[in-house]
Amino acid sequence: MQEKTVTFAAYIELARVPHWIKNILVLPGILIALMMGLPLPEGFFPDLAAGFLAVGCAASANYVINEWLDAPYDQYHPLKKDRPSVTGRVSRNGVYLEYALLAAGSVLLASLVNRVFLYNILWLLLMGVVYNVRPLRTKEKPFFDVLTESINNIIRFMLGWSMVTALYLPSSSILISYWMGGAFLMAVKRLAEYRFIGDAETAGLYRRSFRYYTEEKLLVSSLFYAMMSLFFWGVFLVKYKIEFVLSVPFFALLFCWYLTLGLRQDSVAQRPEGLYKEYGLFLYCVFIGVLLFSLTFSESDLLRVFLRTDLIATE
Secondary structure (H helix, E strand, O other): OOOOOOOHHHHHHHHOHHHHHHHHHHHHHHHHHHHOOOOOOOOHHHHHHHHHHHHHHHHHHHHHHHHHHHHHHHOOOOOHHHOHHHHOOOOHHHHHHHHHHHHHHHHHHHHOOOHHHHHHHHHHHHHHHHHHOOOOOHHHOOOHHHHHHOHHHHHHHHHHHHHHOOOOOOOHHHHHHHHHHHHHHHHHHHHHHHHHHOOHHHHHHHOHHHHOOOHHHHHHHHHHHHHHHHHHHHHHHHHHOHHHHHHHHHHHHHHHHHHHHHOOOOOHHHOHHHHHHOHHHHHHHHHHHHHHHHHHOOOOOHHHHHHOOOOOOOO
């Protein structure tokens, strides 16, 4: 590693606060809870503020430990080799102190919301350990890296849901759909990284799972995750909200659009926190959000034809 002066700014960079934009994935949990007829609890908006700050602190704690433990491998990445942990701009004790403070802060803030929200914050912190710390360090194991990292999607959904209620759990179908959607995004990110590095040997030095992966395997797995996500979304909407069937073709197009981005050279899919700069995709996601919000509070007898189980007579 290059020896450089340890700076406070480097620790701020380590926390990756701009990545907090990913925590927008908490919102669908709130929306689905409201769709299910659950009322907003008293003191919801203060809890919302404390909750989002708790999620941000927990995410930053995971980023801190991720970057520190990835330093020996990030030196082989064309861009990540300039990160603070690789260039020696942070110290071991400083990193562990930052992690402890962020984790403790997230737990303290979560305790202000409710017990279920707190449990999910602890789950989020635990997954950071499972993903990054040996002997598990699932990020080095092909397919397990994608599946365990995308469990954070389930957790974020649960965090949003538990801001509304600590008495009920959401349907398993929506959780699996959300999980598989996250797995699709992560698989496309892996594909984009693999293509960007452009050399299988160097890619294997950067990330051990790349010693097994190929472009074909990553592409096929991403398609599998997309299909599974839409399948379980279909299960959910048939059980609870048939009006959501109108969103299916728009989600299918979204998956295709994102995969197209992932296949570009130096794809933005490698850096999801920068996706808002893809203005067309961003506006399309806003459109889907508005569509889902509208469908949440609407009913259509016409769409209930999809729920009929009787046979249609021909005579």
